[in-house]
Amino acid sequence: MNTESLKKLLRSVATGKISVEDAARMLMHISFEDIDYAHIDHNRSLRKGFPEVIFGQGKTPDQIVGIMEKMTVQENVVLITRIDQQISEKVVPRFPGAVYHKDAKMVVWKKNKISKQGKGTILVLSAGTSDIPVAKEAYLTAKAMGNDVESVFDVGIAGIHRLFDHKKMIDRASVLIVVAGMEGALPSVVAGMVSRPVIAVPTSIGYGVSLGGLTALFAMLNSCSSNIAVVNIDNGFGAGYMASIINRL
Amino acid sequence: MNTESLKKLLRSVATGKISVEDAARMLMHISFEDIDYAHIDHNRSLRKGFPEVIFGQGKTPDQIVGIMEKMTVQENVVLITRIDQQISEKVVPRFPGAVYHKDAKMVVWKKNKISKQGKGTILVLSAGTSDIPVAKEAYLTAKAMGNDVESVFDVGIAGIHRLFDHKKMIDRASVLIVVAGMEGALPSVVAGMVSRPVIAVPTSIGYGVSLGGLTALFAMLNSCSSNIAVVNIDNGFGAGYMASIINRL
Amino acid sequence: MNTESLKKLLRSVATGKISVEDAARMLMHISFEDIDYAHIDHNRSLRKGFPEVIFGQGKTPDQIVGIMEKMTVQENVVLITRIDQQISEKVVPRFPGAVYHKDAKMVVWKKNKISKQGKGTILVLSAGTSDIPVAKEAYLTAKAMGNDVESVFDVGIAGIHRLFDHKKMIDRASVLIVVAGMEGALPSVVAGMVSRPVIAVPTSIGYGVSLGGLTALFAMLNSCSSNIAVVNIDNGFGAGYMASIINRL
Amino acid sequence: MNTESLKKLLRSVATGKISVEDAARMLMHISFEDIDYAHIDHNRSLRKGFPEVIFGQGKTPDQIVGIMEKMTVQENVVLITRIDQQISEKVVPRFPGAVYHKDAKMVVWKKNKISKQGKGTILVLSAGTSDIPVAKEAYLTAKAMGNDVESVFDVGIAGIHRLFDHKKMIDRASVLIVVAGMEGALPSVVAGMVSRPVIAVPTSIGYGVSLGGLTALFAMLNSCSSNIAVVNIDNGFGAGYMASIINRL
Amino acid sequence: MNTESLKKLLRSVATGKISVEDAARMLMHISFEDIDYAHIDHNRSLRKGFPEVIFGQGKTPDQIVGIMEKMTVQENVVLITRIDQQISEKVVPRFPGAVYHKDAKMVVWKKNKISKQGKGTILVLSAGTSDIPVAKEAYLTAKAMGNDVESVFDVGIAGIHRLFDHKKMIDRASVLIVVAGMEGALPSVVAGMVSRPVIAVPTSIGYGVSLGGLTALFAMLNSCSSNIAVVNIDNGFGAGYMASIINRL
């Protein structure tokens, strides 16, 4: 809301076209529910096109259930990320429609079928077998946000022909999510092959100077390809979200 | 090219539908020019939708001129990034249509008018006055790649109302590039306001524990907003390029 | 004690105005009790306005009980920080008036009611649900040091209107403690809204390049707001202490 | 402005008590001037009790003069920090009342005498001769913000009696700013002596593993004293500002 | 395959000398098996002289067994590295000829006797008793790749005569693998004694500023001897592999 629209609204109030109550609601653009340990942001679906996502790590089962109870009233789909199986077992039975995905450590809850919102196809590639959990988190997020998603796993650069054999699938993707640990070179190679945006996801897979994923992260940020942007280490969710937002353009 | 399409092509050669010469050209997908100190990748415009960009830093004027001479024959627009004024003065006069942008340390050379390729508007925001050079690099890159681009500078979070006053412009952008040094918090705040993709660019502006931009970079990667992806420190060019690629979807 | 006051005191001893015993006590300003594994600093209440605080981490139950036994004789309030529930269960039953706070991992022991010493109100804000334990440590410390304390949790910058809705409470606070992990941007935004001192507390909440809280810490130190100073990662106690000291001015 | 006050204001508009124009102005709480390369935040004096400060580093003389021209109209005191002598010589002559302080690399411009706003005395201590420039920046900032300020330089802990000789001055200070490089131990020792808040400022003085001030910074954050909070490396200005804000309580 | 050979092949197809099927196979140089969670690179033995090695860490027993089942059909020797005893017990019984080496956490599976492929002798030296597991991994890898291998353990530089006593064995080696943690100085000393290539392996053995092996790694990379190259921390396998490749020249 800027000066112009503000004056316009106020004129409507002054002339009685809009009631004080209504104007207040419109001006507030504040809409959340305070349940002591959390401020649930109900406005987010409207403002950002997807409801708030519950970051499971460090929350108790009670806290997660409490938040879910408020959200499932208002939303069609709710995601819980980074939730251990043990905790999921205390949460999932309470909400019919909720499914736990062990690989990705994620709960996806749906009220109704998710309508398609993305235009093209999102492709998730992973460099190694060990990167699959992060790739799956990206995959599930993009699915839950209404996209067509494809995936190919274990196509690292040490045997680069494995990658080239999937060129057709790579070429038809609108947005690519490329997941890699260790030296993190796969996104550069893939981005060099396509004209589409690549979201690079470093993983913490490796040992020694993989430095918990920092090496892969820095390598991706230094890519000599330019159609790349990067998310945090192991942040499959963020990559799936960003790719979905791009795919809606 | 995968197994299916390869066999198909070979059958066409076997039956004489396609000549050996033509098939070779089609199969090669290799097309570069070797001028000793550089392999110029003429295939890039076709493959990636934009010609190779000359990274000026660490190249001699002779090397830059040599590469330009080959590229200007084949391309409509050529960019040189990170080029000092002193070196630009030995390069620009040789190529009519080349302009040096001092702020952004960039040369933009055009043969003909750049046709519009981006669908929506790209908005470049910067947190401080000192971040402007990086923001300008993003701006010029997005312009050269055929986009409508807008910009607002010095709207850091210490006086957050300055940002909110530009909400209309922020809301209508298709893709946002947000440039910030120091604590690098601006992209998070902006991304929380919109449903569009945000490309975050950390800058090396700051002192002490800004650590040459690492703090801003890490803060952006840790953003609690999810419609964000990040490029390397001071990489305005990369942000402009990525935003353009997204804007073409 | 400087040269002047020293001579004055000595003259009083020389003339018999002050006895040798009294002068010794006055000069010593040394007053501690040595129980082998600890030198308990009884002088601290007098010198610093609050008794020594027991840092529970790495101490055995016996050591903690030993120190408590000496301190509860002389003090009105004793705090134990960073004490696991398991250890607290061996300590708390021994000292009537001691309460264990599970969230904050803290024991607060009181002899009598704590008298009010702070002038204004201290407000504790936290960015996320996971930051609550650190925020609670700050809250309990400030309470134990005789302040009026208020708190609001989970008002991070991804939905910044949640913060603005609490503007009244924010405006009336004398000192603000702002707790945040991940990108650590909340203190900057809050400090930009008020004219009061803000104590920023980075937390180790996050993953990947949150680097155990270093990113939040560095972001806070690089804040473009100036009414901010920072304490160690997860140091809710220190923030509560510093805010209390400021609130006594 | 929260829900209550918003409704009240809107009722006044509805009943004609407040004109649309006036209400708009009141609601905007947006007040800045956009001069292309900067958004000058005129609201800051009102909101934060001190006008925006010009961070000189990385700005051209023209940019600084341009900002000064706008600010000197509305403010009584303007500070420019981190400004080299060479640049100051192009700025200072344009603004009568402006003085360049070489040690602190700071310009202080005053329209009228600064009225006293701080209650007690602020004391600036520095550990070594080489830390004086940072200490001076803190000193000048606190002075410009209307405080009584005292200072003692070169009282490092290798000869700790030098510090103890100034105990009287230390004891009477309301807020202490302690500046130290190398091992950064002075703030801990000083904070152990007093019951007042200590703002610790690490400096980049040192070599080898002083790591440009990181060692001093980390040492201060790890202080075993609790009445300490820390600002960025070499941030004398920030320390002076924070101490002034505290001293106004 | 370059332009010349491509045209030649195509001419053979055009003239019927080579069938479409055969040409396709020749052109593909792509040969892998996709079992969902892995793309097994059967071409590797041909291309690189040794089959793919299974990196056990982070794989489930089922995944390892699945990959083994495919590989043991086609290969004569298969290695699994970084496999815990617990997991090995679910894998080894399924494949006669497989042996688990507890020290090195490695499974070696052989169909037939491994034929000798290395020319000279590879010598594995380790600085301390605690470095033996990494040294053993190098030893077993070099053995499995068909080399004569010798080893001497615990000959660190604090008692350098222990090393000199083995000079004869050191002098006769073709390639040396030198394993060391802590200050990582042994490879430098050994490389100074011989004219042969030394592969240096830093280990994560140590505490404090051994930094998980980074100090040893950096020391080795800074060696004042020049016949040294380095592999990742604890990467005994990589050292054994690289030494074997060199020993085949």
Next chain:
Amino acid sequence: MNTESLKKLLRSVATGKISVEDAARMLMHISFEDIDYAHIDHNRSLRKGFPEVIFGQGKTPDQIVGIMEKMTVQENVVLITRIDQQISEKVVPRFPGAVYHKDAKMVVWKKNKISKQGKGTILVLSAGTSDIPVAKEAYLTAKAMGNDVESVFDVGIAGIHRLFDHKKMIDRASVLIVVAGMEGALPSVVAGMVSRPVIAVPTSIGYGVSLGGLTALFAMLNSCSSNIAVVNIDNGFGAGYMASIINRL
């Protein structure tokens, strides 16, 4: 042994003054026992004045017993450092005269009474209660190497008068070992009080930016006192050893 002495010895052999056997022994200065997983350096007592010390961490009980069996034959005192209680229980009963010190995680084995070898007194100071285990390791090592040792624990700089009260003991020490974690300032303060050498030992005690002891280490290396040298983090043994060596001068 240099050229001169070598020739002299050889002349003695040539003239029969020294037998071939004797000369060999004299020339070898090589004397160790190879028990596969260790080269025991029996020459060390002679060469360095104290037998090899067994670094327990990462060794199996069998390995430790094996080394002990060889060493106890030849030595009067043997130390095992960093040995867990669980492992000590499998080792200690096998060697009468061996005692396990739980605090310091150390086994001291003695054949006969240790004769005094140090001239003055070594004083061990620790900053906090949590630093005691490291301080105890230093204490026991210096004792085992034949020194008079005194200790004072928990005299950190937050209450610096606790330190000054022990000034007499501090003044009479020949060599001082000062152990501190967190900000690591105690060695600087102590070294400023005395003219004797101070061995500073950083500990990993602390949290947040104590960085596992790196902050204390770097602070000590940056000390503004000059009679200080530093050992690795938590290396109480090394400090006790170095102090003993100095005390023998």
Next chain:
Amino acid sequence: MNTESLKKLLRSVATGKISVEDAARMLMHISFEDIDYAHIDHNRSLRKGFPEVIFGQGKTPDQIVGIMEKMTVQENVVLITRIDQQISEKVVPRFPGAVYHKDAKMVVWKKNKISKQGKGTILVLSAGTSDIPVAKEAYLTAKAMGNDVESVFDVGIAGIHRLFDHKKMIDRASVLIVVAGMEGALPSVVAGMVSRPVIAVPTSIGYGVSLGGLTALFAMLNSCSSNIAVVNIDNGFGAGYMASIINRL
């Protein structure tokens, strides 16, 4: 020399078979020249197969000339690395046969033609134009050590077909040196294509999180290919040396 051979030699001395003078020479294996600021190691050619190399950085022209004067008497080839043009101009004219290579900042001095010592061909590949200086240092070193050397520059992975076009040259190399900055991925890709040893050289080319070459270094050490070992950042000389030593096997 071990116990057996020592006794044998001594017996020969005792029986007069070998003179005292001869035995001394044999035993010494010590042969250097002390010119105050340097101990020139004349034994190195014999022991290591190539004379000592002069590290130019940080040496004065006089020191370099002094060392050259001693070495040119005894050696056939002498290399000076990291020598600035300015300093080379004071050194080169003094030694006929010395040539300065500006790109590589290297002086190569030859007495007679260098005889061929390497068996196969060494291939030097570089990822970018800016990496050429480091690649040239490797090239010149390998040449000076008697190898056939080939090179291809600017074949980075963003346009990977440029690399594949040189496959024939890559396949016929005995040893490969692969030089890359930024994300440092080229060595992994190349090593995946060949069965020969690859020496990877990270360069300091890049900006932001290239971290002066650390990112490229770490990426190379984390390579998912196994026929790779790595040298220090920008250490073209070391790579050329190591490759030459391998090529002599």
Next chain:
Amino acid sequence: MNTESLKKLLRSVATGKISVEDAARMLMHISFEDIDYAHIDHNRSLRKGFPEVIFGQGKTPDQIVGIMEKMTVQENVVLITRIDQQISEKVVPRFPGAVYHKDAKMVVWKKNKISKQGKGTILVLSAGTSDIPVAKEAYLTAKAMGNDVESVFDVGIAGIHRLFDHKKMIDRASVLIVVAGMEGALPSVVAGMVSRPVIAVPTSIGYGVSLGGLTALFAMLNSCSSNIAVVNIDNGFGAGYMASIINRL
């Protein structure tokens, strides 16, 4: 001064045995001169056995002259460290007896001949020619503090026989200072040869992962020899000082 001695002194004052003036002087143990930018610690010679040393870096010529004027009155020897030749030329002519040492960037001023205070000989060893400046700083400091000092330069471990040839000199030293950059291994090797204390000095010599001396520093702290303690990077002065203090025992 502790409680006992304090009471005793006070009793003497009470009974008139000691005058008020005398007692004050005795109690103060404070003796410095405040010249605004420095507190000169005249008490240091008495307390620590050597006068304060002027750290030249970052001080103006005027400041250095000012401090020298005060110190030369009271002391027999004054050292200025880290002083550039340019600045030394403004200082040295003012003080007869002052000599500038260009290598070590040090000024040594003497009133009278320095009397011998050290018992044995201090030996300074350096690994490379480039380490000589740091070694010289140690040498000059130890000389100025009244010791017999010897030195050997350029005896790095790549040709370890150069070191062994100086064994006699090494064996007779009371204290050894070992200076090394790059991998920093020399102190470990030397310490393994002797029973005397070794002060290790890392230097910033090297490139790439020498990390400005951090690698050498960490390697030295991780030494597998125990008669080693370490000083800051390039801190030749500190090593000379510490060795001198040890040599006085």
